Amino acid sequence: MSEVNLDDLRSRVDLAKLELDELLQPAQVLKFAGSAADDNFTLLQLDKDVLQSLEEGKSVVIRGDVDDAAVLCTEDVTYDVKNASTSNMLILLDDCEINQENMKAYSAAQVKGEEAMTVREIEAVGWKQDYLELRKIYPKMTRMIQLLSKSPYKGPQFEEENANQQLYTLSKLMETIQASELEIMTWLCKTNCCCVNGFWRVVDFGYIVECMGELFQLIEAESWSCGSIPIHDACEKINDSGELVPEFMVKHLLGSYGSQFVSEDGAHCFKLSERKICRLFAEMLLRDVGKFNLSEFFEVWKGSLPAGMTSDEKYLSGLALIDRSSRPASICLFKVEELPLDMEARFDALFNAREKWKLSDIEPYIEDICMKGQTVSSVLTKFARTSTLNGEKLYSTRKPLK
Amino acid sequence: MVQIELKKSENLQNWMVIELQGELKSRYETGLAYNLIGDLHFTRKAFPVLIVGHHVIYGKKVDLEKPIAVLKKSSEQCDGIKPLLVHAIIKTKLVFSSRPKPIILHVSQKV
Incomplete structure (x- = not known):
């Protein structure tokens, strides 16, 4: 030096x-x-x-x-x-x-x-x-959806079907998915995935419907309220008659569609969420039909719900699209969970489904992929153009028409 | 999937960075190692002043809104992958972005 x-x-x-x-x-x-x-x-x-x-x-x-x-x-x-x-x-x-x-x-x-x-x-x-x-960035969950959808859980009797499928534990998912642990767990909970024997599984919709049917039968038979279902009794009695619903599935479904609390006499109970149950029934009705006559739908939906639950149009946000301009007015299933996670691809899918959107309609289809610091309106400014019809703001694509 | 873990060095240091506009070159194209950069002074108002070659540059001290981690490949192996070691964190930089003032040599001063 x-x-x-x-x-x-x-x-x-x-x-x-x-x-x-x-x-x-x-x-x-x-x-x-x-x-x-x-x-x-x-x-x-x-x-x-x-x-x-x-x-x-x-x-x-x-x-x-x-x-x-x-x-x-x-x-x-x-x-x-x-x-x-x-x-x-x-x-x-x-x-x-x-x-x-x-x-x-x-x-x-x-x-x-x-x-x-x-x-x-x-x-x-x-x-x-x-x-x-x-x-x-918004975590890249698309791969996780693809992976888990290959082997949905359809009930214990169908598990042999999945014998040769790759199943995923949390640590295996973390090795495979480019996302943080919290984001993976949040997504698993949000999509009602169930941990079966240590492996995270998407639960087949048909199986959910089947199990929930059993559960509602039981609730009716026992004259329970949807606001207070004793978990211990439910697990025991659901298997007394007919179809077998495993205990972990009863708990998983009650957890997915409700919340746990301890009643005054010290029993662990679940309160089913009106919003979630209404959405489940709406999806059941809309799932296999393309379009549904709107007034008929509201009628059937209302009638299908378990006692004590009331349908409300607001429960359909992010789940179904209502078209009041068609004659007669109609409704169809349009789940935000099934849309792309990439912002640009999401907007393409939205404008493909409908040319012009009202703010209140498009909001539930964008909120979920907004990053911290991003707002629906800031994203709309970037990806959509506005026009005004009869004093109402409408959003449409910025891309030139093909 | 390749996973590289960032590990904090046991004695995480605080480093500093000087940001110059443009590039330093050695006079004889011998690379920068061993070469003199210049003299760094601070004024009484704590502004940095750098004398580089025959230029004077006034700069300023900036606290980085986004700090910088200095990463270094670790020598220890862990499941065949070398983790990256976070060797130091840089939270402050001295930025010299003003126009360099040339130093004019007065022959008379030497005599």
Whole structure:
């Protein structure tokens, strides 16, 4: 290491027309270390959340197959990773003093040159002209839907069918899906997946209908209320007559369509959600028919519900589309869960299904894929154009008509 | 699927970065290693001043809204994959984006 020539340092200050009494000491002389290079480190731009995860020693993993774009997952968020290059040069220093508290003014003797300046020699460990950038993304769940749909759970007697199918535990899913643990768990719960013997399974809709039918029969036979179903009795009695519904499935369905509470006499009970049950029945009615006459639908829907539950059009948001312009007015199944997760593909699917949308109609089909900080209106501004008909704002595609 | 875990180094350091517009080149095309960069001073108002070659650049200290992690391939193997080590975090940079002022040498000063 070469000693800094203090006279040279001082004359450089003079030549640069800097006044020593306006500067702070120590002066720092920078040079590149012998090992300095532009490829011994990778820079990764973080946001506060990722930084916190790293500092707390939580899991932060970069994931992807050979063909995938890499993503970075913390325990709860997924980020897209992109390389960004800059025309600026970033010089990396591991020991540079920038804290003003550790600096002080030069003394009069130093300014006059009677005493030497203080100096530190700093070695730069490297330089970079690129870094990795992170962008929060909606997790790539499409692959998970595909994987789990291959082997739906249809009941214990059909399990032999799935003997040769690959089934997925949570850790297997985390190895396969480019998403964080929290996002995977949230999605599994949202889509009412059930953990059967440690494997996460999509429950076949036909099987759900069958089991719920048994459950409603039992509720009626026992004269229970949908607002208070004793879980222990339900599991025991449902198997007394006819079809066998496994205990874990009873609990899973009660959990999916209701919420647990403890009654006054200490029994664990479930309260079925009116919204969820109404949606289940609406889907049952609409599932295998293309279009349904709207007034007939409301009639049948109302009549099909278990005692104590009342149908309401608001329960259909994100589930079915009502077309009041057709003669007669009609309704058809249009599930937000079955639409693409990519924002652009989602809008294509929406405008394919219907040319012009009212805000209240389109909202439930966009909300679910809005990222933190994104609002439905900001997304609409980006992906849709507006027109006004009879004083009402309508949204349509920005893409030219084919 | 390839999974690379980011691991915090046991003594996570705080580094600093100097951002220059343009590029530094060594005089004799010998690469940058071992070469002198310049003198860094701070004014009494805590603005950084850099003397590079025969230029003076005034800069400013910026706290990064998005901090930068310095990653380094780890030497230890774990299931055949080398985890990336988070060696340091950069939260502050000195940006020198103003136009460099040339230093004019006065011959008379030397005499």
